[in-house]
Amino acid sequence: MENAKKKFAERLRKAMEAAGYEPKPAVLEREFNTRFWGDPMTLHGVRRWLRGETLPSQEKLLVLAEWLEVPPQELSFGEDALKRVEQRRARWDSGIGYQDRELFEAFLKLPVPQRKLVREVILTFAKVHVTEPAQKRLKKPE
Structure with a gap:
């Protein structure tokens, strides 16, 4: 889990830089709190995200992803995981014909x-x- 937190922090910093923001806690706190309608995050809380000590809740992750214009799955799990899912989906879509699709629909x-x-x-x-x-x-x- 610690590795996942560190990787999230790295992805968050890169997404902030790609969006034209400095990956600093003060910037993150200000920008996040202007977009989030719940209880505001503290400077200490967002610093922990950037250091890889904690992960945001799903609700907060969605706000971060929307603000930074990054798919939430990519921010949460990384681009590689997103590519693996897309490859598997493409393999699935190309691997079955209409008769198999009808069969699956009937099964469901x-x-x-x-x-x-x-x-x-x-x-x-x-x-x-x-x-x-x-x-x-x-x-x-x-």
Whole structure:
């Protein structure tokens, strides 16, 4: 968790610089508090964000992201995590056709108990499919 806090602080400082602000606690306190409608942050509180000692709440993270014009996921988790999610989504989108999409839509419309049953059947087939090639390799030709 400490590493996540340090990485967040680094991303916050870089986002502030990219937006044209000095990454100083006084600047962060002033700019954040002019945009946040809840209890104001103290100088000590924002300093702890910049030093990587604490993380802001989700509500405060959204305000920071909007102010700095950075996606909240990128500010929170980093650009690499965002890219991995986008790559996985692109792989998912390109990997299935319209028939599979119809199947997934139908699956999602099922009641929860039936979805659970269908899920178990699919996972069982997947396990068997994975072990069959391994079993064929283990069998010696007669």
